[in-house]
Amino acid sequence: MFPGLARAMMASILLAVTCWAQKPPVTPGAVPPLPADIPGAAKHYSVSIMGLLVGQQAVWTAPDRSLHIFYQYNDRGRGPKTISILKLDAKGVPVAESVSGNDYLKSPVHESYARSADVARWSSDFEQGERKPAAQAIYVPINQAPWELGLLAKAALGNGGRISLLPEGEARVERLDDLKLQSSSRQKNVTLYAISGLGFSPTYVWLDDKGAFFAFTNSWTGVIPEEWESARKQLQAAQDKAAYARAAELARKLAHAAPHGLVFAHVDLFDAQSAEILKDQSVVVIGNRIRSVGPSNEVAPPADAEVIDGTDKTLLPGLWDMHAHVADNDGLLNLAAGVTTVRDLANDIDTLLARRKRIVEGKEIGTRIVLAGVIDGPGPYQGPTKVLVSTPEEARAAVHNYAGLGYVQIKIYSSVKPELVPVIVQEAHELGLRVSGHIPAEMTAAQCVEYGYDEIQHANFLMLNFLPDVKNTNTPARFTEVARRGADLDLHSPEVQAFVKLLQDHHTVIDPTLSIFENMFTGSLGQIPRGFQPVASRLPPQVRRGLMSEGLRPPPGLEERYRESFSRMMQLVGLMYRAGIPIEDGTDAMAGFSLQRELELDVQAGIPANKVLQDATMNAARIMKMDGDLGSIAPGKLADLVLVNGNPVDNISDIRKTVWVVKDGVSYKPEELYSALGVAP
Secondary structure, three states: OOOOHHHHHOHHHHHHHHOOOOOOOOOOOOOOOOOOOOOOOOEEEEEEEOOEEEEEEEEEEOOOOOEEEEEEEOEOOEOOEEEEEEEEOOOOOEEEEEEEEEOOOOOEEEEEEEEOOOOEEEEOOOOEEEEOOOOOEEEOOOOOOOHHHHHHHHHHHOOOOEEEEEOOOEEEEEEEEEEEEEEOOEEEEEEEEEEEOOOOOOEEEEEEOOOOEEEEEOOOEEEEEHHHHHHHHHHHHHHHHHHHHHHHHHHHHHOEOOOOOEEEEEEEEEEOOOOEEEEEEEEEEEOOEEEEEEEHHHOOOOOOOEEEEOOOEEEEEOEEEEEEOOOOOHHHHHHHOOEEEEEEOOOOHHHHHHHHHHHHOOOOOOOEEEEEEEEEOOOOOOOOOOOEOOOHHHHHHHHHHHHHOOOOEEEEOOOOOHHHHHHHHHHHHHOOOEEEEOOOOOOOHHHHHHHOOOEEEOHHHHHHOOOOOOOOOOOOHHHHHHHHHHHHOOOOOHHHHHHHHHHHHHOOEEEOOHHHHHHHHHOOOOOOOHHHOOOHHHOOHHHHHHHOOOOOOOOOOOHHHHHHHHHHHHHHHHHHHHOOOOEOOOOOOOOOHHHHHHHHHHHHOOOOHHHHHHHHHHHHHHHOOOOOOOOOOOOOOEOOEEEEEOOOOOOHHHHHOEEEEEEOOEEEOHHHHHHHOOOOO
């Protein structure tokens, strides 16, 4: 899975990217057609992902003066298709709205809002409410079309730059830059605005010289008038300049150096080598390296060093998230949660390399990033990547290009032709690269292991190995069929035992990403997912609200069945741990908080907490052959450390209680990082 349009655009659907539709479209196309009944006078916008056209937005005013917005896109068979009908007041603020169609997960959408002089009421498939609104307030639909960002920005600008949000929150709008666009004989003056209050960081939107929506764009997606598609790069460059300046300012304020050294005194130290707690230890950091480690009564702090009292606290090596897709905000969220290294398993090459460079140069707060490059095949369910291969020559060239850029791993995605899998594996291994991935359509996990996969991403593909009739593993069936039938898996069957033996023989590693399947299979519409319940009250209102629309929607009567299938998935992972198969801790979901939940689920699956912590530190570094510098707290190693209240070996949930984080010798205070994201400490 990849970060998606929903995540980049609106906090209210930040996590939709981790879920898929219940039913695949019958005959999907790369770009869905516009409905024939859209008026000819409608304003048309292109929707693109990674520069590829995937959908449209159309806006028009009906004879009754109501505003209509049609919005759709196709992201590997998922994606919304909605029609929004709005009634605006004299200031252009919506006083009534209805949204119908389907959401990103292909579930039906029924959403409405109406405001009178005294009360505002809203209703959707999972929430309803009413309140007496502020004099100037605007409703934020869960299924919001990009064009509505223009309405929000214009309303706030007409109210001194801020406006109350319904159901809750406040948006603030700041003017950032003006730009003159030119295409052929046309010219256009547009202005960039930053909207704060919708998510963890500002949402950027371009308005035209009349104050109406012109474009929404970022490194992942773009929504822009069809006749101005050629201007997207110019818009993006100006927007990047503003975003990079903000990131650099945050790095200047929130990254704390210790020029005379840093000492963690009287800590209980998690020794990742032995997976044991060493009592009353002190650790000295000089520059970006650990200078000394030992009993507190034997370690003398350097003169003028900054000393942190670790009494009743546990010091661990920095945590690893082995399945990330790095995006904006991830650096702050991860470091605040004690995650100092991530392995990026698919991203835009140019964007990721540029971000990694900014982090190294101190111009952006972020983790260490280990590079893994994705390869997919063209087709209606292809991943949103430019690296698509159809022939052995193209496959080998893609592997060589990644290797030349410093990537250390190849991830095979879901639409790669089966006959190209051994070609990619062989070429990657000859160049010293690891190979992992999804299980491509028409293949089984066992076949991929036999071809030489070093690891498998996602526990659903492990279960699909025992559902050989599910051939289209590049479609949403790879989730829904596991949810429907996974509970029937007999873990004591000869087939399961043979597969476990195959994994053992090939030393295959498993990256189960349990937290996303917990959200998919056990979530209930209108409820906060279990893993986010401990932190939901701390999150920005619109982010918290978006969490309530997560997950697959089981057919009536199958809710318990879906939950049983997740339970069986957990049991399968526990069985594999007991069989000695290495387990990674990766998330493929919201940064920081999801890794903490992943560790909790590992413990629930039957892995002892000390072994879970070892997997998330030393074993991760060993897998990536970086254990010479990372993964444990020892003299000479890089200073990546996390201090937590309590003892996560005794109670794994104490891993959520971060109080101090060090990455490469630089200190970060979680409360400061969370504050910058609008998250309460």
